[in-house]
Amino acid sequence: MTSGPGGGxxxxxxxxxxxxxxxxxxxxxxxxxxxxxxxxxxxNGSGRTTALRALAGTVRLAAGSVVxxxxxxxxxxxxxxxxxxxRFVPDRQAVFAGLTVAxxxxxxxxxxxxxxxxxxxxxxxxxxxxxxxxxxxxEQRMLAVSRALLAPxxxxxxxxxxxxxxxxxxxxxxxxxxxxxxxxVLAEQRLPPGLRGTQGGTPDAxxxxxxxxxxxxxxxxxxxxxxxxxxxARE
Numbered sequence: 001m002t003s004g005p006g007g008g009x010x011x012x013x014x015x016x017x018x019x020x021x022x023x024x025x026x027x028x029x030x031x032x033x034x035x036x037x038x039x040x041x042x043x044n045g046s047g048r049t050t051a052l053r054a055l056a057g058t059v060r061l062a063a064g065s066v067v068x069x070x071x072x073x074x075x076x077x078x079x080x081x082x083x084x085x086x087r088f089v090p091d092r093q094a095v096f097a098g099l100t101v102a103x104x105x106x107x108x109x110x111x112x113x114x115x116x117x118x119x120x121x122x123x124x125x126x127x128x129x130x131x132x133x134x135x136x137x138x139e140q141r142m143l144a145v146s147r148a149l150l151a152p153x154x155x156x157x158x159x160x161x162x163x164x165x166x167x168x169x170x171x172x173x174x175x176x177x178x179x180x181x182x183x184x185v186l187a188e189q190r191l192p193p194g195l196r197g198t199q200g201g202t203p204d205a206x207x208x209x210x211x212x213x214x215x216x217x218x219x220x221x222x223x224x225x226x227x228x229x230x231x232x233a234r235e
Contacts, residue, residue: 008069009033010055010086010155010183015064017050024050026216027064032155034069036206037177037184039224041191042213048187049091051213052157055185056088057081068155085154089161091187094144097133104132104143108150117146120176123169137164145173149180156180159187170194178205196224 010032017025025047032038032055040048053059055066057078065074073081082088095104101124105114118125121142127135132143145161156177162170174194177184184206186195195208208224220227 008154008183010069010185011067012051012054013065013067015051015054015066016062017047017054017059018062023062024216025054028213028216028218029064030211030218030221032183032185033207033209034183035181037186037195037208039191039195039208039210040185040187040213041189041210041227043189045215046213047216048213049159050216052088052159052185052187053090055155056086056157058088058090085152087148087151087153087156089144089148089156089158091159091163095132095135095140095147098131100129100131101135101143102128104147105150108147114150117150120172121146121169138166138169141165142169142173153180153182155183155185157185160189161186162192175205178208180206191224191227 012028012030015025015028016023028047028051030038030040030051040051042048050059054061057066057076061074065072067073078088096107102114105117123139124142124146127139132140135143141161141164145158148156148158161177162173165173170192171194174192177186178195191210210220210222210224210227211218212220212227
């Protein structure tokens with residue numbers, strides 16, 4: 001798989017997002033460094049998915065800004081951010097269900113050789129002719145992740161990327177994400193074991209930083225090794 005060149009940090013600054021009369025983010029500020037993995041933790045309703053969508057540009061900010069590599073991109077559309085190298089894997093509808101696995105992958109690259117996407121997920125090789133909508137949930141997540149990383153990526157945003165994957169495949173996925181030359185941001189309910197310290201990674205694996213969100217505000221920020229053992233994300 002390909003990534004980079006390292007895409008600089010991406011940040012939310014005093015971000016507020018509203019869905020009708022309800023405010024989902026209450027002035028959230030967070031920064032995801034380049035060549036690192038940043039995990040947004042929290043239970044459903046905490047704002048982690050909304051924060052990820054705000055970075056991707058799929059929801060609009062009511063106030064605040066999105067800053068990418070020092071430039072304000074708040075007014076840039078999701079399409080413009082994607083064209084600049086931002087890859088977003090949402091928690092739902094992340095693949096084109098009516099297209100085959102091969103067709104899904106070919107949408108992300110002009111190359112005919114798909115080995116860069118299939119080598120990390122050999123489970124997809126015998127499924128290339130299958131329509132994506134017939135795959136299991138874990139297989140669809142493998143396809144979604146491989147699609148996102150097939151083309152060069154500067155920033156990679158993933159909402160629960162390993163949902164439905166078998167544990168060994170999930171471990172492989174987190175190890176892969178820690179080797180990317182990119183800014184990687186994940187939304188997770190709990191901190192995966194593969195993102196604690198060097199477990200599941202290599203000695204030169206990217207550092208992991210954590211923001212825990214609680215009802216649209218930042219409750220904790222720090223390195224993964226500093227994450228409290230009791231928190232809203234682990235109740």
